[in-house]
Amino acid sequence: MRELRAVALSEDGGYLVLADAGGRTDGEQFRVPVDDRLRAALRGMRRSEVRTESALTPREIQARLRAGETAAEVARAAGIPVERVERYEGPVLAERARVVQEARAALLPKDPGGVPGRPLGEVVDARLIVAQDNPAAAQWDAWRRVDGIWLVQLTSDSRCARWTWDPVVRRVRPHDDAARALVA
Known part of the structure; x- marks a missing residue:
């Protein structure tokens, strides 16, 4: 790699002018x-302190958080510091909690007897x-799929079960065998 030396600053201050450090004339x-x-490099700042451009838009960041990524x-x-993502995390986590509440409040389909x-x-x-499993200790979470349907998950000491929740038609359905067993 060729070594260069600073010669001047352009008249408008927008460019640093460099020349060959080896004395070429x-x-x-x-x-x-x-x-x-x-400027940051000249001040000796670390690279992480310099604002880097994100490979994702704010909308894409929110969509990935909504889909369950940390x-x-x-x-x-x-390609950005986690602190920049955390700015978007609060509202998305609140939305996911609201979806859990909506799904938990959703009525299951009538049973075969019409009840x-x-x-x-x-x-x-x-x-x-x-089942002697403490409901208060169970963890609920939700993730939005690409098709707009939410996947709602219950994790307890003894099981993990998932349901789909369609907020448009307000319908909740078992997604796996564990969920089917819990609502059968």
């Missing part, structure tokens, strides 16, 4: 734009108690 010069990265995973994919359905959360909590 052919007059060839180079210019480097004076931007935030160069802030660290999204930051890695975007009206009960709320998912009520049925699941009752089944967990019967």
